[in-house]
Amino acid sequence: MQQESTAEQVKKVFIVPRWAGGPQDDWYPWLGEQLQAVASEDGMRYQMQALNMPAWDLPVIDRAEEYLRKVLPPEQLGPDVLLVGHSVGCLAILHYLARVAEQHPNARPVGGVLCVAGWFSVDSPWQDILNWMDTPIDYEAARRLIPQDKLMVLLSDDDPYTSGYQENEHLWEERLHSRVSILPGRQHFSARLDFDVRDAVRDLAGALSGMESH
Numbered sequence: 001m002q003q004e005s006t007a008e009q010v011k012k013v014f015i016v017p018r019w020a021g022g023p024q025d026d027w028y029p030w031l032g033e034q035l036q037a038v039a040s041e042d043g044m045r046y047q048m049q050a051l052n053m054p055a056w057d058l059p060v061i062d063r064a065e066e067y068l069r070k071v072l073p074p075e076q077l078g079p080d081v082l083l084v085g086h087s088v089g090c091l092a093i094l095h096y097l098a099r100v101a102e103q104h105p106n107a108r109p110v111g112g113v114l115c116v117a118g119w120f121s122v123d124s125p126w127q128d129i130l131n132w133m134d135t136p137i138d139y140e141a142a143r144r145l146i147p148q149d150k151l152m153v154l155l156s157d158d159d160p161y162t163s164g165y166q167e168n169e170h171l172w173e174e175r176l177h178s179r180v181s182i183l184p185g186r187q188h189f190s191a192r193l194d195f196d197v198r199d200a201v202r203d204l205a206g207a208l209s210g211m212e213s214h
Helices: 002-007 028-042 061-071 088-103 127-134 139-143 165-176 195-205
Strands: 009-016 044-050 081-086 112-116 151-156 179-183
Touching: 009 028, 009 061, 009 088, 009 195, 028 044, 028 195, 061 088, 081 088, 081 195, 088 112, 088 127, 088 139, 112 195, 139 165, 151 165, 151 195, 165 179, 179 195
Parallel strands: 009 044, 009 081, 081 112, 112 151, 151 179
Antiparallel strands: none
């Protein structure tokens, strides 16, 4: 078994769901199936885990951080780890990475981060979401654990929660030097399938680099 694992690249993909989302919601199960389907073509072995975040009907930053540190201890970070956030899950990932970078200076950078429908502000915030909007994140610290050009953000031009998507695009670029793509008609990326999400993960894994050169 040990020899087999060194012959192929293993990528561990962790999904942090949207507000009130669970492992079986939206495109999360589909993404796992799709990555398995293209694994041999990509020369990868994808291990995907959609996380069952604690009390995610009313997400709390400290509890999210604590849970992520339990599922993914700082010493297990490295280039084989890909983090995928959906909506509030994107902020949970940034809080987690910033805290790890501050407390564990020897932690290794992850292979990449994909933020789907990520936001820093929403149109009609309520108190529980204001806690996420107003709590500061050390972006410099978070970026120390994300390689250059390995933070990808997918936004939609018709997201019902963030009509000012251009502002969020600007903030992602300014604060984190992100690669942002604006996709038409995706709402809040809650469909059961989305090939752009799949291919963004493959891009971060390095599976598409050879194809893009043709």
